[in-house]
Amino acid sequence: MKILSLLAAGRIKYNKNRTLLTMLAIMLTTTLLAGLVTSAAALWDQQKQQAEAETNRHAVFKDLTLEQAEILKNHIDVESIQIFELFASVEHERMNGFLTFSSGLKGSITSGVGNLAEGRFAQQAGEICGPPDFFERMGVEPAIGSAVTIAFRPYGEGKIVSRDFVICGLVTQNDISKLGEINDSRIAYGASVSEELVKQFIPDGDRRVNASIRVNGEDTLNYDEICGLINDVAADIGCPETDVDINKGYLMTVTEPGAEMTAIVSAAAAIIVLFSGIVIYSIYYVGVITDVQEIGKLKALGASKRQIKGMLLREGALACLISVPAGLALGYLIPYTAFPIVMDNVSAGLPQMYAASVEEYHMFSLPMLLAAAAVVMITVYISLLKPMRMAAAVSPVEAIRYTEPGERSKTRRGRTCMSIWGLIAANLARNKKRTAVTMVTMGLSCVLFMSFAGIINSMSPEDIARREIDEGEFRIAIDYSSNDKEYPENNLDTIQQNNPLNNELIDSILSIDGVNDVKTKRGVLISSDYDSSVFEDGRRSVMSYFTKDDVKRIEKELKGGAIDYERMASENGVICANAQFMDEYGLDIGDVIPLTVHDGEDEIGLTVTIEASYESSDGLFLVPEEVYDGLGLRSNTATDLYIHTDADKYDDIKNALKDIELSNERFVLYSMDEEMRLGSASVSIVKYPMYIILIMIAVIGFMNLINTMITSIVTRKREIGVLQAIGLSNRQLYHMLTGEGLFFSAGTLLLSVTLGNILGYTMFLAAKSSHFMSLSEYHYPAAETAILAAVLVIGQLAVSLIANRSIRRESMIDRIRNTY
Amino acid sequence: MKAILEAKKLCKYYGSGENTVRAVDNLDLTVYHGEFVAIVGKSGSGKSTLLHLLGGLDDPTSGDVIIDGKNIAGLSDEQLAKIRRRKIGFVFQSYNLVPSLNVWENIVLPLGLDGRKPDEKYVKDIIRTLGLESKVKSMPNTLSGGQQQRTAIARAAAAKPSIILADEPTGNLDTKTGDEVMAMLRLSAKKYGQTLVVITHNEDIAQTADRTVVIEDGRIAG
Amino acid sequence: MKRAVIIFSAAVLCLTAAFNVLFGIAAEKAFRSETDTVYRLCGAFADEYPGSEKKAASVLAGEDNGYTEAGRAALAKYGYDAERTAFSEQRYREIIVFEIICSAALSGLILLCGALYIRAVRRERRRQEDLIVSMLDKCISGGEEQTMLENAGLIGNDMVSDELIKVCGAMKLKSDTLSEERDNTKSLVTDISHQLKTPLSALKSCFAVYKEADSIEERTEFVNRCEAQIDKLEALTASLINISRLETGIITLEETETSVTDILIQSINSVYYKAADKNINIVTEEFEDVTVNADKKWTAEAIANIIDNAVKYSPAGTDIKLRVIKMFSFVRIEIEDSGTGIPRSERNRVFERFYRGNSADVKKQDGTGVGLYLTRRLIENQGGTVSVRPAAGGGSIFVVQLML
Known part of the structure; x- marks a missing residue:
């Protein structure tokens, strides 16, 4: 067994370039997958944190007696509870004001507003604690120690009572400017008083409170189970279901990353795995073809099928050993540094209320990273299956004269005059299957690119802005x-x-x-x-x-x-x-x-x-x-x-x-520039991840391209040597390689502009009918098409050039002789 | 007699220091027009290297190769490629046909590379001489070894080169087929006035040559 | 082996013990948790209702009176219902998880032990195999007995080691006998050569004495010898004329469609009597007749030369075999004799002008060294080739290829 590892290590060292390419492919795959899951984890974390910033309660039970609240507090499934009592309505001009009493009975429930900014909560009957807006609206300076007289009606009924209060604490508040153009009469102002005051007016038995609760098992239960548990608790204390207000938004966010995100992540992962699998597969495939003689020699020396397979498997495992951890590290570190930057950039263009206010992202997820690594290794294994079988099937005799299996047409119509173009056409025609497969895989990534480009391009901020301003540049609306x-x-x-x-x-x-x-x-x-x-x-x-x-x-x-x-x-x-x-x-x-x-x-x-x-x-x-x-x-x-x-x-x-x-x-002004900015901000939220996916697809597609070229050169080394011997000059060789490559490029481009655009338009229609990003008009991705064409052509030329260089380094004779 | 191919003080060393392998060592050789020269030597004697040097496939460490009066030292890749496709035809042991092309296309390929239209009558004549008429549309992998080598000979002859360099042309063939292929090589060289240089380790093959040059350790022996 | 069993049993024992200890710890933990709850409850009630601990104690002692049912009903609204499992309770869940982790670790350990054991067994087997293989190697290369015996001692199974030693001994015996026989043959050859040399030199001195004689009979013989020499000279001249005509272009080869059979018949006819004299059969293997593009007369002459040579150098009573094989664009005619053959160094030169072989056999025969040269010229001038290679039986095969 040890000798196999030695052989594998030797092969890895000997075929440095191929090993490098393999490791690069594996590393890139790992990086992409790890980056994907890390980004997804970060995104989920951001959503969780944003949901939490609002409040982390699971549900509100309304209209409870104090006794019920007490039972709730001691209920075995309740993790935290905070009661909130709407004690009185404030009678002050047309102000929509309330006096409240709230108290955390167990655990802690956080919320975005109403947190103590300075001072303390009210403890005595004459104390009050509230947001600065409340006191300003009352015409009092919002400072601790200020006195305020408030006329109120306990429980909103009966006589108006007037009391003097001393401000004992100030709490945070919603930024009114965030809410925009809401009429003052529609804003509720609330301040909290002490329980003592409440008791003075209302006997305990008559008091009704709302309870915000959190139940046990947020980490282990899924959404439905938590809802079920909440309803069970409500039933236990005799709270009717109509009075239970489950914080669905929060629970959904916390318990699962969202079907959309899961779908996108798994689709992206599937694409990555598919394409990388093909790339890794073809690298090994070519590896086996080029090493057929070495394998044949090993077999002649007595290596068994199993040993040959084992050797290849070890080769793959050794490549994984280095590239998978490296890929994992990269895949984690790239989003770790880039994600906050991207998020900040996106947020910078957004009005505050849409902005992400997350300081730190928890994106490290060991199980996910391990899963990514496992998926990569399985991909490598599966990609190795066919090459392993092929290698195992090599017979020592066959090794000497192995030719790539392909369609064996007996004759060929051919042409009377040969030229470089004839050569190219003949070579492409010989490997019809490979030509088609390459074109389809390359085409597929480009088709995806074009489809996404179509969608991205159609996400025009103007369309979004035009939702608000149908015509002209400004709109004045009545609120x-x-x-x-x-x-x-x-x-x-x-x-x-x-x-x-x-x-x-x-x-x-x-x-x-x-x-x-x-x-x-x-x-x-x-x-x-x-x-x-x-x-x-x-x-x-x-x-x-x-x-x-x-x-x-x-x-x-x-x-x-x-x-x-x-x-x-x-x-x-x-x-x-x-x-x-x-x-x-x-x-x-x-x-x-x-x-x-x-x-x-x-x-x-x-x-x-x-x-x-x-x-x-x-x-x-x-x-x-x-x-x-x-x-x-x-x-x-x-x-x-x-x-x-x-x-x-x-x-x-x-x-x-x-x-x-x-x-x-009552006037609300909508102006085109602001709407445009809002529009582009919401577009970019979707655009960035999509572009990232696009780039991933592009990178893999490019790797595929490189591999195709290398494959076509490596497998024809000797043929090219012979051609040179009978007079093919380097320039002609370059033309030949380029011509072949450009054929692929052209085919790919054709495939992507036809199929890609059709698919893109279909996706656009689907997105439009599901009201995704208020898409309304299809914008043809002309720029993207041009970029794609340019990248395909230039990339192809570059790869041909490099390939040509590398082939020139090896002496012609070696190549001709190599396969004797 | 006119010299068509000359090697002057030709050297090809591999490696350096103590590990230097003198594949071709200070070798002088003249091949005259229309001659059939067999270069015989054991494997490792440097005969293949010599052929590669003579054909401009490899650069000598020192010395000159003069093809048809033209010294090929210092020629650019482009010029070398031209000389190869116009002056020299190669025949290899393993035929080395282009697998994606049919027999006819393989034969006219050097002409195509040179941007020339094939002289169809001439090419057809070669094909007839080599008995390949029925195979022109066949793909190389459907041909027998002898047929493949005959195609290779036709390819070498098609561009009307002055010299045909053959490297163990019968190495992969059975004796009878090998004899026939040698006869053909000879015939076509004679018929089209080409100079033939054949490398072989098989002295029986060399019997039919006008002149036999024996190579030992990179030098001409005897 | 014994040791392995002991270790394995000990490991299993240890693991079982560890498992029991862990299980005990978990049970103890659960019990503590339960008693703490009871203490807390009793304490609370004693605080609220002093003296209620008596009731509590009696309940703890086993009195029920439907208290269980009542308690369950009372606590139902706090979520303590009957179908609640231990796993849903934080404290118990910890215990269960602890238990699961521990058993997983133990199972892992057992697996590990098993794997280690299997590995050790495999290693031992490998070691033994290596020993056997190395012993066999030594057998083949004829190693020393001493080391072999030492090695055999290391192999656990003494039956195997005994057999191995036997095999090695047998092998050695055989190889010793073989080399002895080889030495015997060598000395035999030397002896025979020495024995041959003496009578040969005696024969030579006899011939010298015979040459001195001076009678009529001797003169007649001298004339006969002269006649023979003249015949030889005539033949040589004829060949030379042919060569000069061929080289100066006086002979023109008229290539016509000719049947190979005709050519062969003509050539065999010209040498038929010579062959019959020596009782040599010319055997032609059956073949399908083909037509070639050749000059009938001269091609027949060329082939006749080869057959003539074959007859000359073949011992009487042997066969000369002719084979005709149709190739793609040539017809291959093989002429195989059972003569002395041509040494490798001369094979290239037999077609040279005036070249005659160096061996005594060749010298003994009349010959001018012209025939094969002529043959080659004739054949090659028509686009064919002629070459020679050794035949399996010791003679030569001449190969003529004629263009179809």
């Missing part, structure tokens, strides 16, 4: 609600009674230098008795309109039905603009729906038929413009203004519009 019962003044119908998007405003915008045009979009609230979840409990939606000019655009994105504008105008046909949710809403094409249009205080009846459906953000229904105008609406139903401007005055106009935005709290 409104549809179903705000507590604050009806926020509802669209109320706003429209005195619509701030009036002609004066439009005139003043038009008067800004550089504004070319202002377009108005209108919409009204509708409700219906129709049996559908969108209309449940008198809920209202928005109805807008479309013009004859829009038909063409909409028809392109139509999901169902058909548009016949004239008929729809005469028969009250509508387009449902929420195609994706129609099933959920229980709506269907052809449904006849009686609508109530809310025009200010008036209500107008309108019965419509759903004729078509597509996906947009323009409300629930779109009626033909004539129908909309025919409703006889009295109020100004404008909801958005689209502003067309001269590009060179953009910045000035933006400043002017910002002033307008500030003039009314």
Whole structure:
């Protein structure tokens, strides 16, 4: 057995170049796989940390008695519990304020906000602790020791009580600016008081608390098991399931890396393994072919089949011994250094609320790395199977005159005149199978490249931006609600009674230098008795309109039905603009729906038929413009203004519009540059990983290319020597090799532009229908195609050049003689 | 008589110091036009190296090779390649046909490399002389050893070279086929006015030569 | 072997003991955990309801009264239900995991021991095989008996070692006998040569004395000898004329479609009587007739020369074999005789002009050294070849290849 290892080591030393290539291939594979799993682990960790940053609770049990809370605390499956009590509502102007009491009973539950910034939590009845915003809103300086008088109603009912408090602590808060353009009346301000105060007003028996809990087994149980456990606990303490609010987002993130990520990772891993397997296989295959004589000699000396196999296996194992650990180290270190940088870069372009705020990534996962190593070794083993069998089948006699097995055509039509091109064609035709396999494997990686490129290219930030700003460069929208019962003044119908998007405003915008045009979009609230979840409990939606000019655009994105504008105008046909949710809403094409249009205080009846459906953000229904105008609406139903401007005055106009935005709290300004930035940020989040995958594919493809060239040279060493002996000059040799290579390149390129683009377009359609990255328009990856072509051609030329050099180093005679 | 191939003080050493192998050592040889010279020597005597040097496949350590009056020392690769395909035809022991090409294509390959159109009548005549008419479309791996070697001879002759250098042309063939191949080589050399230099370790093969040169330890013996 | 069994049993014993100890530790841990729980519970109740420890003690002593059921019901809302397994409880899980790891480690150890044992056994076998092989090697190369005996002692099985020693002895005996026989043959040859030399020199001196004689009979013989010399001279001249005509181009070879059979018949006819004189049969192996492009007369002459030579140098009563083999573009005619053969050094030269072999056999025969030269010229001028190689039986085979 020892002698086999010696032989294998000797062969490795002797065939330095081949060993190097093999080890490089194995190392690259390991690096790619390890890098992939490490990146995936890092990404998962980031998601986990982000989920945790919000809160790490598993569920909230609502409306518990103190007794239930106590049982919960001692429940065997509960790891941590924190109770939270909405004690009183603050009566201060129109402020949406609350006094709360919260207490961690067991363990710790973290959350992104409400953590003590300075001071301490309230312990005595006269103490209060809250976010600075709360006190500012109360008109008090947010500093420890300040006094504040608060009028409140315990449990939101009964008499208003007024008390003096001393601020004993300040907690962190949501950055209001992060929330953007939310109306003040919709922000809840909360401050916490002591239990003592609560007890003064409410007897223990009447107190109702919400409990945030974490159960045991986050690390070991899967998502369904945890949910089941939570429900079991709730059942144990007699909390109805309706009062259980499971933190699904967090649990899902923590318990599994997400089906999408798993799918992408395994697909990428499969691609890597497949391609590297082919590369490693062909290296060994060629190795066996070139070493056939040596193997034959060994057999003549008495080596058994098993020993030959063992020798090759050991060779592979020895190559793995060095390259796998190296690959693992590289595969871990590259993402370890690059991942935070990439993440920071991506985050840098993003508004804060999207930004990743993770300091350190835990991406080291021993089992995953070991799995990667195992996969690589299995790949090497499988790649070795055929070469091993081949080597074992070599007979000592055959060894002397071994020719590569291939189709053995007896005759060949041939041509009367030979030239370099004839030689190339003949060689390609001889190895039809190999030619095809090489072209397909190389082509496959390029096809994948092109498909991904197609998708990446179609992820245009502008398309994403155009979701917000349909036309023009700016949009001023009204911030409104549809179903705000507590604050009806926020509802669209109320706003429209005195619509701030009036002609004066439009005139003043038009008067800004550089504004070319202002377009108005209108919409009204509708409700219906129709049996559908969108209309449940008198809920209202928005109805807008479309013009004859829009038909063409909409028809392109139509999901169902058909548009016949004239008929729809005469028969009250509508387009449902929420195609994706129609099933959920229980709506269907052809449904006849009686609508109530809310025009200010008036209500107008309108019965419509759903004729078509597509996906947009323009409300629930779109009626033909004539129908909309025919409703006889009295109020100004404008909801958005689209502003067309001269590009060179953009910045000035933006400043002017910002002033307008500030003039009314209901105005929200969308500007093209910001939307574009947001768009490109979200594109780059997807783009970077995709590019990484692309590069991986490209690297493997290139290795394949190199291997193909080396294969075709090594296996024909003697042939080339003979050709040179009968007068093939080095230049002609280079032409020949290049010609062959370029044939592959051309074939590959052809394959990738045809098949690659078809596949890319198909993938695009699939992605579009699943609303991936709001893809809407296919952009042909022209630049990528050019790059691919350039890389293929230049790479091929370079490889041919190097191959030509290396073949020149070996003397011609050696090559001719080699195989005697 | 006109000398077509001359070697002057030709040396080829491998290795250096104590390990120097003198494959060809200070050898002088003149081959005259139309001659059939057999170079005979045991294996390891340096005869193959000599042939490679004479054919410009290898660079001598020192000395000159003069082919048809032209000293090939210091010629560029491009020029050497040209000389090889115009002045010299090679026949190897292991035939060395290009496996992807059929017989005809193999035969006209040197012409193609030279950018010439084959003189079809001439090539067909060679093919007839060598009895390959029925095999022109066959692939090399379907031919017998003798047929392959005849194809190689045809290939060597097709470019109308002045010299045919054959390295153990019958080494892989049985005696009868070997005899026939030698006869053909001789015949085609004679018919097309080529000078024939054959390397062999088999003295029986050398019987038919006009002149036999025996090589021992890189020098001409006797 | 005994030692291995002892070690193996000891290892198994140790491992079993270790396994039991570990199992005991785990059980002890579980018991401690359980008693701690009981103490905690009793303590809490004693604190809450002083004096309740009496009840507790009686319960611990075994009194039930449905307390188990009641307790389970009371704690149900804390998640302690009947189907809860030990594994779901942190403390017990630790114990179980501990147990699993320990048994895995032990199993691994057992496997390792087994592997080591197998390895040791294999190694021992290998060692023995190596010893046997080295002994056999020595046998073949005829090593010394002493080392062989030493080696044999190292082989565990004495039956094998005994047999080996026997084989070695037998081998040695045989080789000794062989070399003795070889020496005997050598001296025999030397002796015979010495014996031959003496009568040969006696014969030579007899001939010298006979030459001095001076009678009519002797004169007649002298004339006869002269006649023979003239015949020889005539033949030589004829050959020379042919050569000069051929070389100056007076003979033109007219290549026509000729059957090989015709050529062969013509050549055999010209030497037939000579052959019959010596009682030599010319045997032609059956062949398929082919036509060649050759000058019938001169090609027949060329082949006749070869057959003539063969007849000349073959002992009386032997056969000359003719074979015709059709090749691709040549027809191969082989002429095999059972003569003395041509030494390797002369094979290249027999076709040279005026070359005659050096051996006594050749000198004895009349010859001019012209025939084969002529043959070669004739054949080669028609694009064929002629060569000679030794025949298996000691004679020569002349090979003529004629273009088809």
